[in-house]
Amino acid sequence: MKNIVFVSATLFGLAACGGGGGGNRAALVDACMEDGSTEQATCECMADSAEKNLSNDLYGKLAKAAKEGEEAAESMMEDLTPEEQGQFMSFAMQAAMTCGAS
Structure with missing residues (x-):
């Protein structure tokens, strides 16, 4: 459970901190x-896992929020449907195990 919380926080951080780069993965x-x-x-593993395991729409939302920064990330997380929230949490658990985030 500790890994899930950590990865969820880290993944939220993916979007909240903002990112440069032109591509979604970058x-x-x-x-x-x-x-x-x-x-x-670990970051590369999580980004690859996001691309592989999230729907195209949810992956695009996460990448857009990463590019735009904290306000966009907060808005994205608030606007997720219950289905998207479930998909995101499933992805977070999988990423924690696969990417060795601890």
């Missing part, structure tokens, strides 16, 4: 690494 990786507490390999 924006997610950059935002994840911005605070300096997560290794690049």
Whole structure:
């Protein structure tokens, strides 16, 4: 359970911190690494996992929020449907196990 909470916070951080880069994956990786507490390999794994496991729409929302920063991330999280929230949490659990986030 601790991993789920950590990864959820980290993934929210993917969007909340904002990211540079033109591509969606680059924006997610950059935002994840911005605070300096997560290794690049973990951030890349989580970004790849997001692309693989989220619907195209939800992945696009996460990447857009990563590019736009904290306000966009907060808005995105508030606007998710219950189905999207479930998909996001399922992804967060899977990413925690796959990417070794602890």
